[in-house]
Amino acid sequence: xxxxxxxxxxxxxxxxxxxxxxxxxxxxxxxxxxxxxxxxxxxxxxxxxxxxxxxxxxxxxxxxxxxxxxxxxxxxxxxxxxxxxxxxxxxxxxxxxxxxxxxxxxxxxxxxxxxxxxxxxxxxxxxxxxxxxxxxxxxxxxxxxxxxxxxxxxxxxxxxxxxxxxxxxxxxxxxxxxxxxxxxxxxxxxxxxxxxxxxxxxxxxxxxxxxxxxxxxxxxxxxxxxxxxxxxxxxxxxxxxxxxxxxxxxxxxxxxxxxxxxxxxxxxxxxxxxxxxxxxxxxxxxxxxxxxxxxxxxxxxxxxxxxxxxxxxxxxxxxxxxxxxxxxxxxxxxxxxxxxxxxxxxxxxxxxxxxxxxxxxxxxxxxxxxxxxxxxxxxxxxxxxxxxxxxxxxxxxxxxxxxxxxxxxxxxxxxxxxxxxxxxxxxxxxxxxxxxxxxxxxxxxxxxxxxxxxxxxxxxxxxxxxxxxxxxxxxxxxxxxxxxxxxxxxxxxxxxxxxxxxxxxxxxxxxxxxxxxxxxxxxxxxxxxxxxxxxxxxxxxxxxxxxxxxxxxxxxxxxxxxxxxxxxxxxxxxxxxxxxxxxxxxxxxxxxxxxxxxxxxxxxxxxxxxxxxxxxxxxxxxxxxxxxxxxxxxxxxxxxxxxxxxxxxxxxxxxxxxxxxxxxxxxxxxxxxxxxxxxxxxxxxxxxxxxxxxxxxxxxxxxxxxxxxxxxxxxxxxxxxxxxxxxxxxxxxxx
Amino acid sequence: xxxxxxxxxxxxxxxxxxxxxxxxxxxxxxxxxxxxxxxxxxxxxxxxxxxxxxxxxxxxxxxxxxxxxxxxxxxxxxxxxxxxxxxxxxxxxxxxxxxxxxxxxxxxxxxxxxxxxxxxxxxxxxxxxxxxxxxxxxxxxxxxxxxxxxxxxxx
Numbered sequence: 097x098x099x100x101x102x103x104x105x106x107x108x109x110x111x112x113x114x115x116x117x118x119x120x121x122x123x124x125x126x127x128x129x130x131x132x133x134x135x136x137x138x139x140x141x142x143x144x145x146x147x148x149x150x151x152x153x154x155x156x157x158x159x160x161x162x163x164x165x166x167x168x169x170x171x172x173x174x175x176x177x178x179x180x181x182x183x184x185x186x187x188x189x190x191x192x193x194x195x196x197x198x199x200x201x202x203x204x205x206x207x208x209x210x211x212x213x214x215x216x217x218x219x220x221x222x223x224x225x226x227x228x229x230x231x232x233x234x235x236x237x238x239x240x241x242x243x244x245x246x247x248x249x250x251x252x253x254x255x256x257x258x259x260x261x262x263x264x265x266x267x268x269x270x271x272x273x274x275x276x277x278x279x280x281x282x283x284x285x286x287x288x289x290x291x292x293x294x295x296x297x298x299x300x301x302x303x304x305x306x307x308x309x310x311x312x313x314x315x316x317x318x319x320x321x322x323x324x325x326x327x328x329x330x331x332x333x334x335x336x337x338x339x340x341x342x343x344x345x346x347x348x349x350x351x352x353x354x355x356x357x358x359x360x361x362x363x364x365x366x367x368x369x370x371x372x373x374x375x376x377x378x379x380x381x382x383x384x385x386x387x388x389x390x391x392x393x394x395x396x397x398x399x400x401x402x403x404x405x406x407x408x409x410x411x412x413x414x415x416x417x418x419x420x421x422x423x424x425x426x427x428x429x430x431x432x433x434x435x436x437x438x439x440x441x442x443x444x445x446x447x448x449x450x451x452x453x454x455x456x457x458x459x460x461x462x463x464x465x466x467x468x469x470x471x472x473x474x475x476x477x478x479x480x481x482x483x484x485x486x487x488x489x490x491x492x493x494x495x496x497x498x499x500x501x502x503x504x505x506x507x508x509x510x511x512x513x514x515x516x517x518x519x520x521x522x523x524x525x526x527x528x529x530x531x532x533x534x535x536x537x538x539x540x541x542x543x544x545x546x547x548x549x550x551x552x553x554x555x556x557x558x559x560x561x562x563x564x565x566x567x568x569x570x571x572x573x574x575x576x577x578x579x580x581x582x583x584x585x586x587x588x589x590x591x592x593x594x595x596x597x598x599x600x601x602x603x604x605x606x607x608x609x610x611x612x613x614x615x616x617x618x619x620x621x622x623x624x625x626x627x628x629x630x631x632x633x634x635x636x637x638x639x640x641x642x643x644x645x646x647x648x649x650x651x652x653x654x655x656x657x658x659x660x661x662x663x664x665x666x667x668x669x670x671x672x673x674x675x676x677x678x679x680x681x682x683x684x685x686x687x688x689x690x691x692x693x694x695x696x697x698x699x700x701x702x703x704x705x706x707x708x709x710x711x712x713x714x715x716x717x718x719x720x721x722x723x724x725x726x727x728x729x730x731x732x733x734x735x736x737x738x739x740x741x742x743x744x745x746x747x748x749x750x751x752x753x754x755x756x757x758x759x760x761x762x763x764x765x766x767x768x769x770x771x772x773x774x775x776x777x778x779x780x781x782x783x784x785x786x787x788x789x790x791x792x793x794x795x796x797x798x799x800x801x802x803x804x805x806x807x808x809x810x811x812x813x814x815x816x817x818x819x820x821x822x823x824x825x826x827x828x829x830x831x
Numbered sequence: 832x833x834x835x836x837x838x839x840x841x842x843x844x845x846x847x848x849x850x851x852x853x854x855x856x857x858x859x860x861x862x863x864x865x866x867x868x869x870x871x872x873x874x875x876x877x878x879x880x881x882x883x884x885x886x887x888x889x890x891x892x893x894x895x896x897x898x899x900x901x902x903x904x905x906x907x908x909x910x911x912x913x914x915x916x917x918x919x920x921x922x923x924x925x926x927x928x929x930x931x932x933x934x935x936x937x938x939x940x941x942x943x944x945x946x947x948x949x950x951x952x953x954x955x956x957x958x959x960x961x962x963x964x965x966x967x968x969x970x971x972x973x974x975x976x977x978x979x980x981x982x983x984x985x986x
Contacts, residue, residue, distance in 0.1 A: 450890030693873070739876035782875075785923045786885070786894040787979075790877050795885060795892045803873040803885045803892055 107148045108201045114141040115194050116504045122190055123507060126183045135178070138186075139168045145197065156206065157196040163215040164189050170221075182221055189214050191508050272303060275342060277331040278356040283324050285352035296329065298345045303335025438534070441494050445681065448484075448491045449778045455484045456799040492679060496531035499577045499586070502540045503528045506548055506575060513552045520559055520570040521552055527577035532584045533679035539656050540586070540676075543649045547588040547672050548573060550646065555592035555670055565667065567591070579678075586674040595664040597621045604630065622662045626650045657683060657700045685777045685796070685806065686754070688768040691741035694804045696777055696796055697766070701809040703755045705771060708732075708748040721745070723753060723765045730755065734767045735807070738791055738815050756809050764813045779806065791815060843939045848969050849916065849929040851899040852906070855969045856929075857936065862918045862974055866932055869913040879979050883909070883928055888917065895926040896977055903953040920974050927977070936969075938962055943971060 121138035146161035167186070170176040192206065192214045199206045277299075281292055299305055310328040314320070333342065339357060346355055459477050467473050503525045514521040532540075556562075556571035563569055574589040597618060604610045604624045616624075624630060628647040653660045658676035677684070685696035686705075712724045713732060721732040732753065734745035746767055753765040777796035780803075782789055793808035847866075848857040872884030872895050881900035885892045895915060899906035915926040943960040959973040 446890060453887070453890055741876070780890070780892045782885070782892055785892060785925065786875075789875050792876065795873075797887045797890065797892075801887050802871070803887050805873065805875070 104152055107152065108197065111145055111148070111197045111201075114145050115190070115197060116501075117141045118190050118193070119187070119504060119507065122183055122187050125178050126180065126187070130178055132172075135168070135172050139165065139172050142168055142193070145193065149197075149200065152200075154200040156211070157193075157200050160193060160196050160211055160215055163218050164193060167218045167221050176221060185217055185221060187507075187511065189218050191511070194508075272334045272336050273359060275331075275333045275335065275339075276358045277333060277342070278328065278354070279331060279346070280328040280354040281325045281349070282352050282354070283321075285349050286325060287323070288349075288352060290349050290352065292327075292329070295345060295349065296331070299331060299333060299342070302337050302342060302345070303333055305334075306332040308332075436494075441491075445491050445495065448488050449681075452484050452488055452778070453797050453799075453801065455480055457801045460799055492533065492681070493531070495534050495679070497534050497537055498529045498531050499537065499540065499584075500528040502537060502544060503575060503577070505541065506544065509545060509548060510552065510573065513549055517553060518558070519552060519556055521556065522570050522572050523548075524572060524574045525576070526574070530577040530579060530584060532577075532676070533681065535681070536584070536656065536676055536679065539652070543653055543660075543674065544575070544586065544588065546646075546649050547674075548575065551588055551590040551592070551670070551672075555590035555594075557593050561593075565593075580675070583675050584678055586676070587671055588674075589669065589671040591669040594666040594668055594670055595622050595625070595662075597666070600624050622664050625662070626660070654700065657698060659700065681779055682776050683779055683796075683806070685775055687772040687775050687777075687798075687804070688735075688752070688754070689770045689772060690736045690739070690768050693739075693741060694772065694798065694802070695735070695768070696775075696804050696806045697754060697756070697768075698793070698806065698809060699774065701756045703757055703763070705752055705754050706765075708751075708753045708765075708767075710749050713748045719745075721748070723748070725755060725765070731764045732767060733764050733812060733815075735812065736767075736769070738812050756813065762813060766807075766809070766812060777804075777806070843937055845935060845937050846969075846971070847916070848933045848936055849914070850931045850933055851902070851929050852904050854904070855933065855967055856898070856902075856972050857969050858916070858918060858927075858972050858974055860935065862920070864917045864919055864924065867915050867917065869909045869911060869915060869928065882979060886915070886926065888924070888926070891924065893917065893924055893926050895928055898927045898929055898972070898977065901953075901977055902957055903951065918974060920978060923978070925978060936964060938964070946970075 118138055118141040121134050121141065124134050125138070142161055142165045146158055146165055149157040149161060164186075167176065167189075171178050171182070176182065192211055195206045196211065198204070279292075279295075281290075285292070296305075296307065308330040310330060311326070313328065314326045320326075335342070339359075342357060343355075346353065455477075459481065462473060462477055506525065507523055510521050510523040551573050552571070556573070557565065557567075559569045562571060572591045574587070576587045576589070578585050601610075601616065601621050601624070604621075604627065605612045607629060609624065609627050609630060610616070626646045626649075630647065650660050653674060653676070656676055658674060660675075661673045662670060663673070664670035683696075684699040686699055686702055688695050688697060706725070708723055714722050714724070714729070716722050722729040723732045724730075732748065734742075736742040737745050746769065748767060751767050751769050752771050753767055755763060755765050757763050777798075780795045780797060782792065782795050789805075791808055791811045792805045793811075794806045795803050796806055798804050845860040846857040847860050847863050848855055850856075867888075870886055872886045874884040875882060875894075881897045883895040883897050885894050887893070897906055897909075909928055912931070914929055914932055916929060916932065917924060917926050919925075942962045944962060946955065946958045946960055949955075954970075957973050957976055958970045960971045962969055962971070
């Protein structure tokens with residue numbers, strides 16, 4: 097890949113992080129957090145995006161980020177109060193900024209009018225007089241990439257505000273002893289690849305440093321030995337450390353320099369320095385080594401003509417470990433992450449999966465060989481089993497990610513839907529740190545988006561209706577995530593009007609979804625909204641209510657091996673509860689036998705299993721059967737016939753029927769020979785080395801090392817409609 | 832001298848030869864990952880008869896093709912004496928069921944003759960060329976054609 101492209105990809109990844117930082121910060125400000133750190137974090141996010149975008153010449157993004165940054169700078173400087181109105185505008189601006197970033201990444205464009213309007217609103221916040229006077233003056237000014245603006249010059253110089261320069265006055269530490277160090281490097285010091293800048297920086301960590309460069313020995317350029325050493329530093333160090341600590345800094349250059357260390361000889365200014373002919377030359381110590389070297393070079397060359405000047409010594413806060421050790425440790429811990437290619441993690445997971453299977457096989461072989469359970473071998477195997485389990489858990493944890501990435505998209509959605517519906521909505525999120533496998537995370541966004549839209553559009557009442565009902569005018573939608581018994585449970589809860597059961601029932605009857613005579617429990621009525629083709633919205637809005645609503649959500653959740661339930665209390669609100677497996681790499685399965693073959697049926701699809709009685713099974717047509725389950729006739733499908741293991745169906749009384757629910761809620765009873773048990777199995781793809789096989793979802797490897805196939809229940813149920821088995825049988829008979 | 836070695840390397844290749852009923856075939860050694868004994872395969876529903884099923888290759892699901900059946904030869908039920916040659920075909924790993932592995936042989940491209948025009952379509956499709964070695968006739972198998980989905984594309 098083009099290296100620039102690779103950097104660009106990283107830039108956009110970082111943009112996403114910055115955008116979420118930005119949103120988090122703004123939301124905190126909305127909640128009344130006016131801490132300067134929060135405002136700085138917000139400013140930093142926008143500033144970094146602008147800086148990076150400038151490097152890639154993403155002009156529309158830079159222009160918008162610049163306007164945003166300018167307004168934020170006013171807030172930071174205290175010129176603009178972060179009132180609720182201001183933060184709201186900024187949240188909208190953050191949305192537009194996010195659009196700009198995505199447009200730049202995906203090659204689209206952001207509606208110029210919307211962007212310009214938002215920029216104008218932002219400018220109006222910062223300076224009401226200019227905004228009305230001209231259209232958008234900033235927009236006509238092209239911004240040079242990475243050019244430091246006057247108002248942010250300090251930050252730009254420091255690279256991304258990692259270091260906040262802090263001026264420390266000498267008078268602040270009067271109690272500490274003062275040491276005068278005279279340090280002159282010999283040529284051998286440089287020859288051994290030592291760097292005086294690093295030594296001086298080390299010294300700065302010990303305490304307050306005032307540094308004078310004595311460059312008087314520096315000869316004219318013609319006489320200068322490029323490998324010689326001519327510089328002497330006179331360092332005034334205010335520190336509580338011992339002499340040994342100070343000497344330790346120079347431990348590695350011992351013998352390669354002249355070092356004198358004298359305690360408190362009197363006032364610094366009065367000390368002329370014995371080698372000084374033109375007077376000492378102080379200069380700024382900065383944390384950045386490069387800066388230091390650049391300045392040293394500049395001064396070295398300019399020494400003969402430069403008058404002596406005194407600059408306040410700055411000790412960078414970040415480098416000053418003595419003053420804030422807890423802070424820097426905390427920051428280091430939070431930053432201790434690495435980016436790893438997902439393929440590598442997947443490979444690791446595959447290998448560990450193999451290890452687990454191998455361990456199980458080994459254990460089985462040892463057990464078969466008749467080794468006693470208390471023998472050393474068996475005990476060693478037990479330890480191995482524990483270790484492999486631990487490794488598997490740890491490896492799966494690598495792929496686990498907090499649901500935060502999904503939850504973070506929701507505040508924007510809520511703002512937009514609230515604006516469209518004219519309702520006042522507050523989103524409360526809990527359990528953002530709940531971790532779940534990456535594959536599951538990717539599948540969560542759509543269902544949650546749909547459920548939240550639904551909660552605002554259908555669940556919450558209009559502001560007037562809420563006031564009439566004696567509720568707070570602001571509706572609340574609560575989004576929570578939690579781990580519960582090995583699954584992740586996500587709840588979308590609103591404090592709206594609840595499900596209007598009589599209306600739901602009436603609509604279902606009107607649409608012919610249910611029998612008018614049927615009597616349904618409250619729960620059954622609530623679940624009607626998951627039926628295909630059901631939509632309670634009397635008018636089709638562009639938010640939700642196209643009639644492809646909750647049944648789609650339910651189906652996509654089921655496809656992930658999840659369940660969705662609803663509880664509703666009239667007048668108090670509804671709660672949608674999603675329960676999903678923590679990973680898509682393992683599956684809870686029912687292990688069954690069909691014609692001597694072992695198959696796995698996904699447990700989520702199975703409603704119940706039963707032993708059919710002869711009188712329950714009826715023939716329908718030439719070779720189809722139905723089974724009566726509590727007076728409902730359900731098609732009976734012989735799995736062995738569908739998979740071509742046998743030609744004629746098993747005698748129903750000799751087997752077990754699994755009542756399953758397929759796509760769209762259609763039910764069928766699948767006949768198998770026997771149930772072996774329930775087991776968690778690791779899903780293995782068939783497509784990786786072969787191709788998709790009809791009626792089979794995937795494969796897995798059982799404890800005995802054999803491959804077992806996982807049934808695609810939907811496909812098996814669907815084959816009945818296509819009449820495939822009989823078609824094949826006829827062909828076989830003819831041929 | 833080095834030029835000669837270079838030229839030799841360029842034209843000579845190593846092949847693994849194996850036996851199916853009484854005929855001898857070979858594949859390029861570079862496409863062979865490993866050779867293992869026959870283990871009972873899990874049959875796949877609704878697949879051509881030459882697909883014996885899938886086996887567990889250290890955690891990966893590996894399809895096993897009965898090469899004899901694929902080439903239209905009479906094959907017996909696989910026994911423990913049969914061998915699976917694990918080959919890489921494109922991005923996929925595929926096991927080939929054969930009777931026995933015979934030899935590793937080095938041949939130069941010049942020795943390989945075009946497939947004689949015989950009546951069988953199967954020979955035409957799956958044999959890339961033949962050569963003679965110590966009086967034995969060995970056919971070079973066109974590996975990229977043995978998978979059934981590729982056949983479907985060609986048809």
